[in-house]
Amino acid sequence: MPLIELDQVSKVYRMGDVEVHALREVSLTVEERDFVAVMGSSGSGKSTLMNIIGCLDRPTGGAYRLDGAEVSRLDRRQLAGVRNKTLGFVFQSFNLLSRTSALENVELPLLYGGVPARERHRRASEALGRVGLADRVHHRSNEMSGGQQQRVAVARALVTRPRLILADEPTGNLDSRTTVEIMVLFQELATAGITILLVTHEPDVAAYASRVLVMRDGRVRTDERQRARRAVDDLAATAPPDEEPPKGPPDDEPRKAPPADEPRKASA
Amino acid sequence: MIPLETFRVALRALLRNKMRSFLTVLGIIIGVGAVIAMVAIGEGAKAQVEASFASMGSNLLIVLPGSTQSSGARGGFGTMPTLTWDDLAAIRREAPAVRYAAVQLRSNAQLMSDDQNWATSVSGTSPEYFLIRSWKAARGRSLLDSDVDASAKVVVLGQTVVDKLYGAVDPIGQTVRIKNIPFEIVGVMEKKGQSPMGQDYDDCAFVPQSTFQSKIQGGLQKFISGTIFIGATSTDSTARAETQVTDLLRDRHHLDSAADDDFSIRNLTEMANAQADGMRTLTTLLASIAGVSLLVGGIGIMNIMLVSVTERTREIGVRMAVGATPLNILLQFLVEALTLAVAGGLVGVALGIFTAGRLAAKFGWPTLVRPDIVLISVCFSGLVGVVFGLYPARKASQLDPIDALRYE
Ligand SMILES: Nc1ncnc2c1ncn2[C@@H]1O[C@H](COP(=O)(O)OP(=O)(O)OP(=O)(O)O)[C@@H](O)[C@H]1O
Ligand SMILES: [Mg+2]
Numbered sequence: 001m002p003l004i005e006l007d008q009v010s011k012v013y014r015m016g017d018v019e020v021h022a023l024r025e026v027s028l029t030v031e032e033r034d035f036v037a038v039m040g041s042s043g044s045g046k047s048t049l050m051n052i053i054g055c056l057d058r059p060t061g062g063a064y065r066l067d068g069a070e071v072s073r074l075d076r077r078q079l080a081g082v083r084n085k086t087l088g089f090v091f092q093s094f095n096l097l098s099r100t101s102a103l104e105n106v107e108l109p110l111l112y113g114g115v116p117a118r119e120r121h122r123r124a125s126e127a128l129g130r131v132g133l134a135d136r137v138h139h140r141s142n143e144m145s146g147g148q149q150q151r152v153a154v155a156r157a158l159v160t161r162p163r164l165i166l167a168d169e170p171t172g173n174l175d176s177r178t179t180v181e182i183m184v185l186f187q188e189l190a191t192a193g194i195t196i197l198l199v200t201h202e203p204d205v206a207a208y209a210s211r212v213l214v215m216r217d218g219r220v221r222t223d224e225r226q227r228a229r230r231a232v233d234d235l236a237a238t239a240p241p242d243e244e245p246p247k248g249p250p251d252d253e254p255r256k257a258p259p260a261d262e263p264r265k266a267s268a
Numbered sequence: 269m270i271p272l273e274t275f276r277v278a279l280r281a282l283l284r285n286k287m288r289s290f291l292t293v294l295g296i297i298i299g300v301g302a303v304i305a306m307v308a309i310g311e312g313a314k315a316q317v318e319a320s321f322a323s324m325g326s327n328l329l330i331v332l333p334g335s336t337q338s339s340g341a342r343g344g345f346g347t348m349p350t351l352t353w354d355d356l357a358a359i360r361r362e363a364p365a366v367r368y369a370a371v372q373l374r375s376n377a378q379l380m381s382d383d384q385n386w387a388t389s390v391s392g393t394s395p396e397y398f399l400i401r402s403w404k405a406a407r408g409r410s411l412l413d414s415d416v417d418a419s420a421k422v423v424v425l426g427q428t429v430v431d432k433l434y435g436a437v438d439p440i441g442q443t444v445r446i447k448n449i450p451f452e453i454v455g456v457m458e459k460k461g462q463s464p465m466g467q468d469y470d471d472c473a474f475v476p477q478s479t480f481q482s483k484i485q486g487g488l489q490k491f492i493s494g495t496i497f498i499g500a501t502s503t504d505s506t507a508r509a510e511t512q513v514t515d516l517l518r519d520r521h522h523l524d525s526a527a528d529d530d531f532s533i534r535n536l537t538e539m540a541n542a543q544a545d546g547m548r549t550l551t552t553l554l555a556s557i558a559g560v561s562l563l564v565g566g567i568g569i570m571n572i573m574l575v576s577v578t579e580r581t582r583e584i585g586v587r588m589a590v591g592a593t594p595l596n597i598l599l600q601f602l603v604e605a606l607t608l609a610v611a612g613g614l615v616g617v618a619l620g621i622f623t624a625g626r627l628a629a630k631f632g633w634p635t636l637v638r639p640d641i642v643l644i645s646v647c648f649s650g651l652v653g654v655v656f657g658l659y660p661a662r663k664a665s666q667l668d669p670i671d672a673l674r675y676e
Contacts, residue, residue, distance in 0.1 A: 057670040084591020109590040
């Protein structure tokens with residue numbers, strides 16, 4: 001049984017008189033343990049697809065089965081449960097709780113999953129170790145670089161041992177070396193048996209996936225399997241950040257990303 | 269999610285904006301503080317009034333000569349003697365609800381010790397008077413029937429008079445001159461404090477009524493130049509005693525049904541109750557004004573919680589993405605509002621107790637902090653927090669995860 005089954009799924013946004021067809025009858029199946037990259041021009045419906053698969057949004061037409069269960073039948077509480085147990089998210093803008101330690105950010109899904117404090121602690125520390133941040137456990141999210149923040153986000157996504165990780169442009173705000181580091185993590189997770197759906201604009205990033213979808217105007221245009229590049233090899237080939245000529249901001253400099261709960265200035 | 273965690277998250281969110289949290293609960297703090305302080309002052313005043321009425325005497329009626337009607341040729345009550353010694357005897361004999369009756373003949377006089385003098389109110393009375401007012405001698409003895417029978421030149425002093433004339437010296441056995449006549453001091457009465465009207469009960473001296481008539485007032489008279497104090501048999505029978513005495517005196521004074529009373533009766537129990545009622549009304553009024561400010565504080569909480577929900581829309585989105593249920597989010601904001609309100613309530617209690625204490629110290633106002641009012645105030649502010657926090661919390665919990673995440 002496929003993990004994801006989309007059957008003629010559409011999403012129409014109505015803006016006054018205008019209808020925006022973000023998805024047009026997309027049918028798609030993704031088997032467990034697959035690593036799928038979703039590409040396509042801006043506005044082609046990639047994020048919309050990811051949000052529907054991630055149970056954050058509901059389609060306006062068609063059927064979506066996740067792990068055999070019809071998602072449209074679930075209420076808000078049950079959807080929260082699915083997101084908590086089955087899914088993990090990595091966002092382009094990291095979406096960590098600001099002024100909150102890495103550990104607590106990673107513990108968050110376990111908290112809502114009702115995991116007792118001790119085990120929560122242990123599993124969150126373990127997840128942070130797995131993304132190479134064992135020494136940054138007590139750093140707050142605003143005290144970390146973009147790459148580190150995204151690794152915390154990956155730790156948060158994997159800590160619940162989900163079946164599926166959804167990543168919408170996770171490397172969009174990162175420099176090339178950090179991008180490769182994050183891709184190493186994703187490939188490790190894929191090897192460990194987690195299904196991954198990853199949106200990207202960069203063919204270099206898509207190259208690490210074993211299947212590439214290209215979307216255009218709300219439809220899946222091409223859907224091809226490929227031999228994935230190994231991210232670890234690329235990482236070994238790149239020079240460490242301090243020997244590299246300054247391309248992007250260095251790894252240790254905190255990067256400004258909009259934190260999730262920062263008070264926002266009123267901007268209409 | 270575990271309640272403790274919810275509380276921790278709420279506390280953290282509140283501490284993150286300390287100044288704002290403080291300003292938000294200022295309304296609650298002031299509201300609760302005002303309730304506590306005002307009720308403390310009201311209750312203190314009530315207790316004081318009750319105590320001073322109690323010190324007047326229990327089940328007390330006072331019969332004054334003269335009509336209560338002040339118009340016409342007649343003066344007000346107390347000006348024209350209408351009560352006779354026979355009336356007193358009749359009251360003792362014929363009114364079953366009356367336990368004690370005694371006269372209080374009164375005159376202002378100069379008292380002189382060897383080296384001091386002091387003007388005070390001198391009363392002529394009999395031993396029953398002290399029973400009616402449940403007043404005992406602190407030192408020496410009170411007046412005795414034998415003093416009255418013998419027209420003895422003995423005097424019992426109030427504490428204030430002793431303080432003025434003798435200071436720390438023991439006055440018992442000393443001689444004090446009243447209107448230049450020497451009296452032996454046989455006793456000093458217990459301290460009574462102030463009357464409800466602020467008059468000093470202890471600024472007084474008592475001599476036997478017979479001695480008063482012959483030495484101070486000058487010459488025996490048919491009429492009583494003073495008032496009759498009556499002690500009813502019980503608190504419940506004061507009203508009955510009042511009716512019986514009224515009927516008896518009207519009958520004895522041959523007043524027909526159209527005529528006004530030529531005397532008047534004051535029922536101290538009734539006056540005390542009326543006073544206490546007044547105090548209670550005042551306390552209720554003050555407390556409700558303070559209660560309104562609590563409600564205003566609640567609206568302040570709602571306002572800030574709504575702002576907070578808007579500000580933290582993305583945080584809500586993130587929490588929902590990782591598995592927070594609508595209930596989790598609802599509780600998070602509700603607990604936040606509740607924590608805010610209860611914390612404000614507790615600070616308000618401290619402020620109220622402090623204020624009451626300062627007022628008591630500074631103005632000598634009596635204050636009484638009632639624990640039940642403290643508890644009710646804190647619970648009420650908690651309720652205010654829940655009621656006014658519910659709408660923002662519901663709003664947060666009903667956000668769509670994707671809209672919340674995309675919120676700019
Ligand atoms: N909330 C919304 N209301 C109205 N239209 C929307 C909304 N969200 C997306 N759309 C429209 O749906 C279409 C698909 O949007 P989507 O975000 O899925 O694109 P995308 O492929 O992720 O683009 P990008 O690469 O820029 O992120 C766009 O035309 C967009 O304008
Ligand atoms: Mg997108």
